[in-house]
Amino acid sequence: MTYDGLSLDVAITALNYMKAINAKKKAISQSTDELIKLEKEFQMYRREELVILNQSKDDAMWYSTMHKIDKYYCPIIKSHFENEEKSCN
Structure with a gap:
């Protein structure tokens, strides 16, 4: 099952990244x-x-949640990793 090119495994991975980002924020x-x-x-x-x-x-x-992951969470994850990369350089 996919939503607008977003596969189920990528959506689950995105949610796992959001949980990891959340855990990092909780720790600090x-x-x-x-x-x-x-x-x-x-x-x-x-x-x-x-x-x-x-x-x-x-x-x-299901479609609403997949849309949220695609349009809201994925850009947050991308931004998070771009900022992490900049801080390493």
């Missing part, structure tokens, strides 16, 4: 409010993973 965060926000985001990524694995059996939700 000292604010209780920020930690609560990050935990809610982490839970959202887990639910989205279930949706794209078609656990919800809701096609509209």
